[in-house]
Amino acid sequence: QKNAQSKYGLKIVDDFEVYKADVAQNPNFELVDIKKAIPSVVLDIRYATKNNFMKQVMYKQARAFARKPVVEKLKLIQAELKKKGYGLKIYDGYRPYAVTVSFYEKASDKNFVANPAKGSKHNRGCAVDLSIIDLKTGKDVPMPTPYDSFEAAAAAHYTNLPPQIIKNRDLLINTMQANGFKVIYNEWWHFDFIGWQDYPLMDIPFEKL
Numbered sequence: 001q002k003n004a005q006s007k008y009g010l011k012i013v014d015d016f017e018v019y020k021a022d023v024a025q026n027p028n029f030e031l032v033d034i035k036k037a038i039p040s041v042v043l044d045i046r047y048a049t050k051n052n053f054m055k056q057v058m059y060k061q062a063r064a065f066a067r068k069p070v071v072e073k074l075k076l077i078q079a080e081l082k083k084k085g086y087g088l089k090i091y092d093g094y095r096p097y098a099v100t101v102s103f104y105e106k107a108s109d110k111n112f113v114a115n116p117a118k119g120s121k122h123n124r125g126c127a128v129d130l131s132i133i134d135l136k137t138g139k140d141v142p143m144p145t146p147y148d149s150f151e152a153a154a155a156a157h158y159t160n161l162p163p164q165i166i167k168n169r170d171l172l173i174n175t176m177q178a179n180g181f182k183v184i185y186n187e188w189w190h191f192d193f194i195g196w197q198d199y200p201l202m203d204i205p206f207e208k209l
């Protein structure tokens with residue numbers, strides 16, 4: 001099989017046929033289009049615009065994908081949030097490995113981007129960057145910082161914040177963590193799917209999926 005090896009020595013699936021064969025063997029490997037599976041989610045794919053920390057377009061398509069079991073969990077989360085008048089806004093899901101390499105090379109603060117020597121859980125289709133909106137107004141629920149802000153206040157358990165902001169952030173974190181995800185230390189918006197180790201790193205662009 002034609003798997004590439006990154007310059008960091010990692011095994012990366014970058015051949016669409018290899019990916020298809022993996023999915024045929026294990027349907028959980030499928031990278032599912034989140035908006036197609038859960039039409040009520042709102043997408044704000046900043047990496048398909050210049051409105052991101054790289055200040056350049058990183059994705060040719062404004063789409064978000066994740067492995068099948070990840071999307072099944074997101075569906076449950078969306079239903080749970082709906083009962084409280086909220087819905088998910090998704091900034092990013094699966095991220096091709098080459099994008100992680102570019103992030104790492106350009107990022108001013110490497111604490112906010114995955115090291116390509118290990119790869120990102122996004123490259124495995126097992127991480128999501130997201131927030132919540134108020135379903136009545138359609139507006140963002142206020143959070144400690146904007147998405148991808150490299151500030152101390154972006155930390156998942158940062159405390160020097162107004163009580164309502166902490167309540168909003170903790171609603172997101174608690175809902176995600178009760179449904180199979182784990183927030184990362186530096187970023188209130190980034191959640192790793194528990195079980196990510198079972199999924200390979202990938203470098204297939206959205207256009208091929």
Ligand SMILES: C[C@@H](N)C(=O)N[C@H](C)C(=O)O
Nearest residue numbers: 112113114120121122129
């Ligand atoms: C770049 C940011 N949105 C992000 O996803 N950071 C984590 C650490 C990652 O790159 O996996």
Ligand SMILES: [Zn+2]
Nearest residue numbers: 127128129190
């Ligand atoms: Zn992330």
